Amino acid sequence: MQGQEVALERLGMRFGEFTAVEPTDLTIKAGEFFSILGPSGCGKTTILRMVSGFQRPSEGRVLIGGQDMTALPPNKRPTALIFQTLALFPLMTIWENVAFGLEAQGVPKAQRRKRAEELLDLVALGGQEEKRPAQLSGGQRQRVAVARALAVEPAVLLLDEPLSALDLKLRQHMRAELKTIQRRTGVTFIYITHDQGEALAMSDRVAVMRAGRVEQVGPTEEIYNRPATSFAATFVGENNLFRGKTTRAEGGLAEISTPFGLLRGENADSLALGEEAMLFIRPERLAPARPEHDLRLKAQVERADLEGPFFNLFLRAGDQRILLQLPNEGATPPEGEMELGFSSRDARVLRAGALAHG
Amino acid sequence: MSAQTKAPADWSGVILKAYVALFLGFMFLPILLMAGAAFNANPTPSALDWRGFTTDWFTGRTDEAGRVLVRGLPQETRFLQGLKHSILIALGVIAISVPLGLAGALLLTRLGGRATGPLYTALVSPLLTPGIVLGVSTMIFWRDAFGVQAGLFTAMLAQSCFIASYCMLMFMARLQRQDRSLEEAALDLGASGFFAFRRVTLPYLAPTIVAASAIAFLQSNENYNTTFFAIGSSWTLVTEIGARMRFGVSPTINAIGVIFILLTVVFAALWAFSLRKKTA
Amino acid sequence: MGEMIRFYGRFLTGLILALVAFWFCALILMPQISMIQRAFHYEARDGAAAQAVLEANRLQQRVATMEFDIRALEREVAAGGAGAAPAAPSPSNPFAGLPSPGAPRPGFAPSPGGAAAEAPEARLERLKTEREGLTASIAGARAEAQRLRAEEVAAQGWSLRNFTLMSPLHWRIFGLTLVYALCVTVLSFLVCYPIAYAAAQAKTPRRTALLLLALTIPYALNELLRIFAWTMILANQGLLNQTLDALGIIDLSQGGAVRWLASNGSVFLVMVYTYMLFMVFPIYGSLETLDRNQIEAAKDLGASSWRIHWRVALPHARPGVAVGAIMTFMLAVGSLSVPQLVGPGLHPDWFSQIVNRNFFESNNWNVGSAQALLLLVSCTIFIFLVMRIFRVGIREIAR
Ligand SMILES: Nc1ncnc2c1ncn2[C@@H]1O[C@H](COP(=O)(O)OP(=O)(O)OP(=O)(O)O)[C@@H](O)[C@H]1O
Numbered sequence A: 001m002q003g004q005e006v007a008l009e010r011l012g013m014r015f016g017e018f019t020a021v022e023p024t025d026l027t028i029k030a031g032e033f034f035s036i037l038g039p040s041g042c043g044k045t046t047i048l049r050m051v052s053g054f055q056r057p058s059e060g061r062v063l064i065g066g067q068d069m070t071a072l073p074p075n076k077r078p079t080a081l082i083f084q085t086l087a088l089f090p091l092m093t094i095w096e097n098v099a100f101g102l103e104a105q106g107v108p109k110a111q112r113r114k115r116a117e118e119l120l121d122l123v124a125l126g127g128q129e130e131k132r133p134a135q136l137s138g139g140q141r142q143r144v145a146v147a148r149a150l151a152v153e154p155a156v157l158l159l160d161e162p163l164s165a166l167d168l169k170l171r172q173h174m175r176a177e178l179k180t181i182q183r184r185t186g187v188t189f190i191y192i193t194h195d196q197g198e199a200l201a202m203s204d205r206v207a208v209m210r211a212g213r214v215e216q217v218g219p220t221e222e223i224y225n226r227p228a229t230s231f232a233a234t235f236v237g238e239n240n241l242f243r244g245k246t247t248r249a250e251g252g253l254a255e256i257s258t259p260f261g262l263l264r265g266e267n268a269d270s271l272a273l274g275e276e277a278m279l280f281i282r283p284e285r286l287a288p289a290r291p292e293h294d295l296r297l298k299a300q301v302e303r304a305d306l307e308g309p310f311f312n313l314f315l316r317a318g319d320q321r322i323l324l325q326l327p328n329e330g331a332t333p334p335e336g337e338m339e340l341g342f343s344s345r346d347a348r349v350l351r352a353g354a355l356a357h358g
Numbered sequence B: 001m002s003a004q005t006k007a008p009a010d011w012s013g014v015i016l017k018a019y020v021a022l023f024l025g026f027m028f029l030p031i032l033l034m035a036g037a038a039f040n041a042n043p044t045p046s047a048l049d050w051r052g053f054t055t056d057w058f059t060g061r062t063d064e065a066g067r068v069l070v071r072g073l074p075q076e077t078r079f080l081q082g083l084k085h086s087i088l089i090a091l092g093v094i095a096i097s098v099p100l101g102l103a104g105a106l107l108l109t110r111l112g113g114r115a116t117g118p119l120y121t122a123l124v125s126p127l128l129t130p131g132i133v134l135g136v137s138t139m140i141f142w143r144d145a146f147g148v149q150a151g152l153f154t155a156m157l158a159q160s161c162f163i164a165s166y167c168m169l170m171f172m173a174r175l176q177r178q179d180r181s182l183e184e185a186a187l188d189l190g191a192s193g194f195f196a197f198r199r200v201t202l203p204y205l206a207p208t209i210v211a212a213s214a215i216a217f218l219q220s221n222e223n224y225n226t227t228f229f230a231i232g233s234s235w236t237l238v239t240e241i242g243a244r245m246r247f248g249v250s251p252t253i254n255a256i257g258v259i260f261i262l263l264t265v266v267f268a269a270l271w272a273f274s275l276r277k278k279t280a
Numbered sequence C: 001m002g003e004m005i006r007f008y009g010r011f012l013t014g015l016i017l018a019l020v021a022f023w024f025c026a027l028i029l030m031p032q033i034s035m036i037q038r039a040f041h042y043e044a045r046d047g048a049a050a051q052a053v054l055e056a057n058r059l060q061q062r063v064a065t066m067e068f069d070i071r072a073l074e075r076e077v078a079a080g081g082a083g084a085a086p087a088a089p090s091p092s093n094p095f096a097g098l099p100s101p102g103a104p105r106p107g108f109a110p111s112p113g114g115a116a117a118e119a120p121e122a123r124l125e126r127l128k129t130e131r132e133g134l135t136a137s138i139a140g141a142r143a144e145a146q147r148l149r150a151e152e153v154a155a156q157g158w159s160l161r162n163f164t165l166m167s168p169l170h171w172r173i174f175g176l177t178l179v180y181a182l183c184v185t186v187l188s189f190l191v192c193y194p195i196a197y198a199a200a201q202a203k204t205p206r207r208t209a210l211l212l213l214a215l216t217i218p219y220a221l222n223e224l225l226r227i228f229a230w231t232m233i234l235a236n237q238g239l240l241n242q243t244l245d246a247l248g249i250i251d252l253s254q255g256g257a258v259r260w261l262a263s264n265g266s267v268f269l270v271m272v273y274t275y276m277l278f279m280v281f282p283i284y285g286s287l288e289t290l291d292r293n294q295i296e297a298a299k300d301l302g303a304s305s306w307r308i309h310w311r312v313a314l315p316h317a318r319p320g321v322a323v324g325a326i327m328t329f330m331l332a333v334g335s336l337s338v339p340q341l342v343g344p345g346l347h348p349d350w351f352s353q354i355v356n357r358n359f360f361e362s363n364n365w366n367v368g369s370a371q372a373l374l375l376l377v378s379c380t381i382f383i384f385l386v387m388r389i390f391r392v393g394i395r396e397i398a399r
């Protein structure tokens, strides 16, 4: 098995008047674990179906390993899709499920059986060959689906929110397992999810989508630390948002005027004077004011929730809500009014735009 | 307040119960009478004018010389021949209407788009067409176009025409409940369309194929109006019963009725048993 | 379509299309077209022209008989009229009675009464003039036949004559049959609605299942056997008359049997019985989805049972009633079995019996086709009317 590169060239999909996916250029490297992250209905599945061949794009091309696949049916493409519903064949045993692709190729039964057993061992399901899908737990079924897809030795494995049906613990366990399988096989994974934690934990690179458009593509740290749009900033991880007009822009920094005075941050969108802007600062970059902080504001502590290694402090300053993550160092969390501070290098000023939650 | 409104509601409940009882009597009385007459020695079918218990209408009766004293089922060769014709036709109808119904259902559930509405209407129209019209038109078409005289073959086709619609509706109901992604998964794993159909869709449809065949068999055997016109000078069990009802009834008809009832009971019991087994 | 080929591949898609095409063309469309073709194709048969030809042939035959008599008489006159004793009148069959030359036989007298007294010469004269007259009228009859024939030939082919020449009696029967079928439909609804309601709203699923099973079992029996069971009840010596006799209402021994069979009432009754399932199940199907709480709520608001049915249950059952009505009407209007078997001697016939007679007794397929087409058209119109009145679509109808 060897992963291959997937390239989308101005790939777009319209259903009648409705544009599900706007023309998109995207290259996914061979052997990469690539995630597509976005809210429900943003067109993730549609992209996947175009790559696997179930959906004929209304424009653009799909190339896999440099070869144009746009006109090929799904059974002629070197891809394997793991469905949102898993789509295990209910009337076949586990090993028949896994060996289905080989059966379709006409591989003799003994050989099929052997290969299925190997793959089931790989996903830690040895000894379950004769069961039927209904007799397995959710996580086991999940792994059968992976084994079945790997059996045809695909160059690209497409996974459509495969963990969404599992409970939290199992999900975390399966994340690690999928990651291991990907490392071991070297297959290109295109992984779809609307869970940003999942995307950050597993992927090499992530594409953030909104309403049929890819808003940002990059390695996970870049997506988290340097979101390119207000949507990406609020969809991936928690963020504090301050609105205001740009009053100064120089030296890579932008200053905006807010009810709490002037705040500064990295001018990521090269904003000009007078533009509506949003300043984002992650909760873990906020702290009780320290000397090195060049920006300060006062707020009232409303609640403190212990999350284990840290506290979530919910603060309020006028109409503005502020979230602050305070490392749990054994002390009781502060109460009443407190002064916060942050460094302008940690804040990001972006053009005012759509947000992930209302 | 609720006590006030309870009283009339209860009355209507009593009336409804009484009606249901009456109705069940209305359903079963004729059948019981008919079954009774099968065992009455009276050569005019009757459950009232009792002339002694006999099973002669089932077995027939001959004297030592082999002369027929009572014409029972074994002597009624036209009934036996008719039964053979009925079964032949029914098997043919299954062979034709199950694949046709399946093809129609696949086309309608998979096609999508604007064409399905008219196509659906066209394919269910035989269900809404009087049986006599189906019989007549089939008879005419095969004679005018191919010179095929009405007979078992045309009867089979005329029946298949509307029985296929029944099958199609059954298959559609099943296909609409199917998870499309199963077929997609098969294709995605490199299966050809045919292989995916054979290995995934067909096994999924298997129970419906059995049920549709059973329905086709029953419908075919039951049918009179269409068959009467399409069968020409041949006959089935049912058309023969019809002919005998017009030209000289005999308790052998009752005997056939009793056999039908027994078969029904046996099959219903088997069916219930298999269901219980499945749920247990 | 492209979607389907991508899905099933060329082979399977082709097979599916071929099967559906065969079904639609060979089993549905073409037969209907053949029938419609015949319905609009007039075929002259045993009409006026054929009658005229028959008449001419009959005259011709009489002339032949006469010729024979004349020749016999001529021989007699030549022989001097000796021993002319007329034989007893024998059936005048000129072909069977051809004389063998050696043995002259006495001729046949066309009018046995006066022949004996008449002199052979006079008779010969009379016969000859009669022959002249007849020959002339033969020519006339032939000409008339020719003219009629030409007229009929001209009328053959595409026309509405199969409909326009249908007798007023048949039109009346057609209309009556529609009315009867409507009656059966309404009756069937009245009988079946409470049962469907009882089954749908039964207290336990078990009771529903039992009730439905009780409904289905008689239907595992053949349609004809169901009819047959009823003829046993309705026969002159059947259960009904016997019961009435036992109650002293009629006296069977005095020949007071009521003739139940061969009456429209019986036909209605048996039809309702025979096709009941097609009304019960659709109504049951739609009532089943009616939330019991709705009825409870209506009861709590003090609604009477009538009101509940009228305002809650019946409107909910609308699609089911539509389907039941369509199926029952279609079955009733096209039923041959029930009128044929419950009412031999029923007068007037049902339309299906007329169709039957045109096909199998008078061998008049084109007229029969026209009549079958009338049935088809009336069913179609009925379906559209019901769909309109009940505001349901075709998808809801065929399920
Ligand atoms: N066959 C279709 N016809 C019309 N619209 C469609 C079709 N398939 C998808 N859509 C629309 O395209 C949009 C994107 O759908 P898609 O399934 O790609 O969303 P998604 O991002 O996978 O969402 P989810 O996270 O809920 O699975 C949706 O608004 C959907 O309604």
Ligand SMILES: [Mg+2]
Pocket: A044, A045, A046, A084, A160
């Ligand atoms: Mg999706």
